[in-house]
Amino acid sequence: MKTKFKSLLIIGVLLCVSTSCFDDEKVSAPVKTYPVSNDPIDRFIQANFIDRYGVAVRYKFVDRYVDLNKRVTPPKRELVEPMLNFLTEFWIDPFINVSGGRRFFENHVPAEVVFIGSTIYNADGTVTLGTADAGARITLSEVNDIDPENRAWVFRQLGTIYHEFAHIMHQRYNLPSSWQQISPQGYTSLGSWFNLTNEEALQRGFVSPYGTSTFNEDFAEIVAFLLYDPEFFEKYIDDEPNCTTAACESRNEGRARLRRKYNAVLTHYQQFTGVDLLAVRELIQAKL
Amino acid sequence: MKRILYLLCLTSFIFTGCKDDDINLFDKTADERAAEAIANLKADLIAPANGWKLRYRPENGSGSFYVFLKFEDDNTVNIQTDLGVDDGEYFNQTITYRVDNSLGLELILENYSFFSYLFEQDDATFGAEYEFNFVNKTPDDALVFSSKTDFSNPTILLFVEAAADEADMLLGTALAQNLNAMSAGLGSLTQSYKLVYENKDLEFYLSLNDMRRTISFKSAARKSNIQIAQAMTFTTPYIVKGDSIVFDSPLTGSFLGNPITMKGIKFNNLEDAELNVCTDPIQVFSYAGVTSANDLVQLETTLLDASGSQFASQSDFFVCPISNIIDNGVFAGAAVAEDITGASSMQLYYNYDLGGDPFYAMGFFIQNSNGTTTFALREFTSTLVNNNLIVNFAPEISIFGSPTTANIDNVNIYLDAMTAGDATYILEYADGLYEFFNPCTGWSFVFFPIN
Numbered sequence: 245m246k247t248k249f250k251s252l253l254i255i256g257v258l259l260c261v262s263t264s265c266f267d268d269e270k271v272s273a274p275v276k277t278y279p280v281s282n283d284p285i286d287r288f289i290q291a292n293f294i295d296r297y298g299v300a301v302r303y304k305f306v307d308r309y310v311d312l313n314k315r316v317t318p319p320k321r322e323l324v325e326p327m328l329n330f331l332t333e334f335w336i337d338p339f340i341n342v343s344g345g346r347r348f349f350e351n352h353v354p355a356e357v358v359f360i361g362s363t364i365y366n367a368d369g370t371v372t373l374g375t376a377d378a379g380a381r382i383t384l385s386e387v388n389d390i391d392p393e394n395r396a397w398v399f400r401q402l403g404t405i406y407h408e409f410a411h412i413m414h415q416r417y418n419l420p421s422s423w424q425q426i427s428p429q430g431y432t433s434l435g436s437w438f439n440l441t442n443e444e445a446l447q448r449g450f451v452s453p454y455g456t457s458t459f460n461e462d463f464a465e466i467v468a469f470l471l472y473d474p475e476f477f478e479k480y481i482d483d484e485p486n487c488t489t490a491a492c493e494s495r496n497e498g499r500a501r502l503r504r505k506y507n508a509v510l511t512h513y514q515q516f517t518g519v520d521l522l523a524v525r526e527l528i529q530a531k532l
Numbered sequence: 533m534k535r536i537l538y539l540l541c542l543t544s545f546i547f548t549g550c551k552d553d554d555i556n557l558f559d560k561t562a563d564e565r566a567a568e569a570i571a572n573l574k575a576d577l578i579a580p581a582n583g584w585k586l587r588y589r590p591e592n593g594s595g596s597f598y599v600f601l602k603f604e605d606d607n608t609v610n611i612q613t614d615l616g617v618d619d620g621e622y623f624n625q626t627i628t629y630r631v632d633n634s635l636g637l638e639l640i641l642e643n644y645s646f647f648s649y650l651f652e653q654d655d656a657t658f659g660a661e662y663e664f665n666f667v668n669k670t671p672d673d674a675l676v677f678s679s680k681t682d683f684s685n686p687t688i689l690l691f692v693e694a695a696a697d698e699a700d701m702l703l704g705t706a707l708a709q710n711l712n713a714m715s716a717g718l719g720s721l722t723q724s725y726k727l728v729y730e731n732k733d734l735e736f737y738l739s740l741n742d743m744r745r746t747i748s749f750k751s752a753a754r755k756s757n758i759q760i761a762q763a764m765t766f767t768t769p770y771i772v773k774g775d776s777i778v779f780d781s782p783l784t785g786s787f788l789g790n791p792i793t794m795k796g797i798k799f800n801n802l803e804d805a806e807l808n809v810c811t812d813p814i815q816v817f818s819y820a821g822v823t824s825a826n827d828l829v830q831l832e833t834t835l836l837d838a839s840g841s842q843f844a845s846q847s848d849f850f851v852c853p854i855s856n857i858i859d860n861g862v863f864a865g866a867a868v869a870e871d872i873t874g875a876s877s878m879q880l881y882y883n884y885d886l887g888g889d890p891f892y893a894m895g896f897f898i899q900n901s902n903g904t905t906t907f908a909l910r911e912f913t914s915t916l917v918n919n920n921l922i923v924n925f926a927p928e929i930s931i932f933g934s935p936t937t938a939n940i941d942n943v944n945i946y947l948d949a950m951t952a953g954d955a956t957y958i959l960e961y962a963d964g965l966y967e968f969f970n971p972c973t974g975w976s977f978v979f980f981p982i983n
Contacts, residue, residue, distance in 0.1 A: 282606070283628065304628060304642035307663065307680075315656035315681070317648035318641075321627060361644045365656040388644060396866070443901060491902055 285324050292328070293357075297336070297350055301328060303359040309383065310360070314372070319361035319387040327359060327387045334398075335405050338471075338527040344518035352412050352517075356381040361388040382408040398532070402472040410467035414460055417516040420508035424459055427501045432456045447494040449501025451480050466505055471525050474532060481506060566633045573666055574631045576675060577603040577639070577691075583610070584675070584691040585698060587771070590650050591659025591687065595745020595769035595780065599646065600699040601691070603629065612699050613646045614772050616708025616742055622646040623705050637666035638680060651681070653743055664689060704772035710802045710819055711742065714833050717816040718807070719860060720969040721976050722959035724837050727797075728755060730828040734790045736764070737838055739960075745770055747777065750960070751838035752787040758918075762788055763838060775799050782824075795824040797831070805832060809955055810972035835971060839960035840919035844882055846964065847981030851897075852878040857946065860974035871942040872908075874898040878946070879909065880979055894950075895929060895943050904934035908943050921956040921968070949975040 281287065289301045302309060305318035319327065340346040364372040364385045372385070384404060391397050430448030432440060440453035450456050455465035470476055481503055483496045513519050558565060577584075583602030589595070600612040609629045615622045627643035641647055641662040650660030664677035665686075673693065679686040715723045727736040735758075737751045746769050753761040764787070769780040778796040785792060799821040806813040816833040823829055843850075854865040854875055868875055875896045884891040895909035911926040925947065929940055950956055953972040961967040961978055968977040 304630070305640060305662070307640075315651070317652045317656075317662070318644050320644040361648065362652050362656070369655070371655075441903075443903075 285321065288325060288328065292332070297353050299353050299355060299357060301331075301357045301359065303387075309356075309358045309381075310364070313367045315365040316360045316385070317362040317388070319359045323361075323387055323390050324359065327384075327390055330390065330392065330401070331357070331405070333531060334402055334528060335409070338524050338531075339519070341527060342520060342523040345524065348517040348519045352409075352416070354380050354382050354409075354412065358383040359387045360385040362386065395532075399472055402528070403468045406471045407464045407468035410464040411460065413467070413512065413516070414463055417512070419459055419463055420512040423463065423505070423508060426504045426508070427462075430456055430501075431458070431462070434458065443491070443495070445498075446480065446502075447491075447498045449498045449505070451502065462505070463509065466502070466509055467521070470506065470509065470521060471528055472532075474529060476525075569637055570631045570633060573637050573639075574603075574605075576669065576673075577631070578605055580693040582694040582696050582698070585694040585702075586689055586691055588689060589687070589769075590661070591682075592685070593746075593769065594659075596771040597646075597745065598699075598702045598771070598773070600694055600703070609641070611641075611646055612703060614703040614705045614708045615646055615649070616705075616712045617649070619712070620705065620709060622649060623703075623708075635665075639664045639666060639677060650743065658744075659687065661687060702773055704774055704776070707772055707775055707777070707799055708742065710799070710817070711740065713802065714817045714819060714831070718814065718833050718835070718971060719974050720835075720957075720959060720967060720971070721858065721978065722837070722961045722967045722969070724834055724959050726832050726834040726836065728830045728832060729790075730830070732790050732827065734788055734792075736787075737834065737836060739837075745772075747779065749783060753838075754788055758836070760788065761838060770796070793825055797821045797823050797829065799831070807833070807835065807971070809835060810953055814971055835920075835957040835959075835969075837919045837957070837959045840958035840966060841916065843919075843958050843960075843966045843981075844916070846966075847983045848882055848884045849982045850880040850882070850966070850979035851982055852880070852968075852977045852979040854878070856978040858976040858978075859949070864975075868896075868946065871939065871945060872896055872898065873938040874900050874906075874936065875938065878977060878979070879907065881909070882914075893930070894947065896946075898936050898938050900934060900936050900938070904936075906934055906936035906938070907932035908936070908938070908940050910943065910947055919958045920954075921951075921958055922954045923951045923956065925951075946975075946977075949973045950977055 281290075285303065289303075293299050293301050303319050303324045310316050336349065338345075339349040358381060360383060362385065364383075366372060382405065384401060386397065386400065389397055427449035430445075430450060432453075434457045437453050437455075437457040440448075440456060442453065445451070445453045445456055448456060450462060450465070451469040452465050455462040469480065473479070481499060483499055484492050487493050487496060510521055513521050560568070583600055586599040586601065588597045588599045597613055597615060602610040604610075607628050607630065608626050610624070610626045611622075612624050613622050622645070625645050627641060627645050630640045630642055632638050632640055645662065647660060647662035650658060651662055652658075653660070659679075659682055661679040661681045663680035665680050667676040667678050667688070669675055675691040677689040677691065679689075711723075714725070718724075723740050723742075725738050725740065727738060729735065733754050733756050735753055735755050736749050737753065738747060738749045740747050746767055748767040749764045751761050751763050753759075766783055768783070770777050771780075772778075776796055776798040779794070783792060783794040799819050801820045803818045803820060805816050805818040807816050808814075818833075819831040821829050821831060854868040854877060855863065857864045857868055857878070859867070875898050877897045878894065879897050880894045881891045884893075891911070892914060893909040893911040895907065898906040898908060900906060908929050908931055910929050912923045914924065915922045929943055931940065950968055950970055950973075952970060955970050955972045957969050957971065959967045959969055964980060966979050966981075968979060969975075
């Protein structure tokens, strides 16, 4: 008898469980659709960036594109298209117009570029010029200061774009082999790199103090400087002749390390993507 | 046995206790309800024929702006203000907006505008905003928003339906343009004015901050003898109403024997005037007006600044980073760095105690490429007449610290730019910041005290 009731109880529970779902409950949610924008800037971006390369350019302010503890402003509407043209001229065109470059660019371009009008103001009073998130998004600041005749502004923007685009290389293919062994003593940290001067960074074998912060930043900085700095070879690769001071000899020792990194970077791009960075540099320099 | 029966009954109740109504409490999905709320707020925003009027105070202590907003169905909004900066760029703007939902409904002004200009001031610490949380709709159909980005005490914004032509009556764009013309005439960063009474032997020295909408009275003096003066520290926020500046708090008191109550100033004619402190006269303006007490006044551009004359009481050592050197409105830091390799700042020693005679010198602090530092300073004696610093330099530049390869002679380029024609005027640019301005060369050097 006891066993019968137990069996009944179990059957009852199973019945309740198996019949307690409603027929009309579905697990698939409706797919959200968004109307096509008639905004001329949106249409320009759709045609020239999204349809062509699969990269969305965000210029209308959305706060989730920026860390909550940072304060920024959106770009001016009338400056968005000039900035898009700047990107095309100095980023897209130089890459897609070298051998193998189009395929490389289309396969590695981040999904999003975010325009910020102002500089990025941090809570501690410092500013950030640009950021990249896991190769998926590049954030460019100071769009409202656009001035192609202002070399300082141009170099800041190009430095940011090329630097962040270079991060995608080591995220996909790791750093060149033995990269970490070229100047292992020279690295600082993300919290202390700014205590170094340019001179000290060069003597350690880096193109900038920021490059000393991590192996990855070192790689990205060298790629960026190689592409945009007209005096890259004079400053970082070619030895100063007839050194008579200890400082000069230290700088040349740094350049010896930089030559190893420079060759490793060129080989890395050539090996994994088929792109000749020197050919890209040549096209960029011709525009500066 | 009984216990098993009770359990069976209880289990049946639990599994049959839910009804369809409880699960589908709302007749629409969350997305549908959010979309409906967004559509409703957007409909409210675009409803008024003349748009909305906003009396906007970005932060406590600042003045206020009248702002007129006309939202359209195509997600654009026209914004009208009387903020006169950048040649009136923010008088009339059309940008895009978005009504969105996050923790609640929010209104986002998506492109750069009057609001983001203010947001960016003081390294983005000025308390303005361009993202607003929707709070509620009042019984008289005004819309209430609060700042999404204020860290504390969020600004409350009340959108009130605007009347026809109200924007034309309240916005003081002509007043803003006239004040722009007045400040541009002199070329200094500091907007220094004097308000001269026509029917009293009295003038006030004051400064206006168009962005913060504050007016500061710094001193009063007799028209007949400006050496007879009375220091003042009265600052009040204001709002522009058409052709008038209306103070939040009235200026009241007795100044050099004149009882004064002033709640605001109504301006009318902008007239040409001249300042004769250089070889060629400087074209400036005089703005005629009448105070709220019906006293006729003239607002004039001036080089005199009682606060500036007190700079030496703040410190005996001042520094001006090369980024604070301005040549006729253009930052000259890059040129300085090119002329004097390694120069990072100007220094001014004024009655500085070096252990012997008081030390007076100015020049550049240079960081050499080998890590050493050099002070390239030219000593001087000086006379201070009101806020006019007249400098008599020693013949040579003195080098302190390490030797340098920088071109030291170029230091004189900038010392001359500051002191040429004995026309260095010290103006209080902001609290603790002093602009050394030479109207004859057009150069400005903004120093801050160190000690």
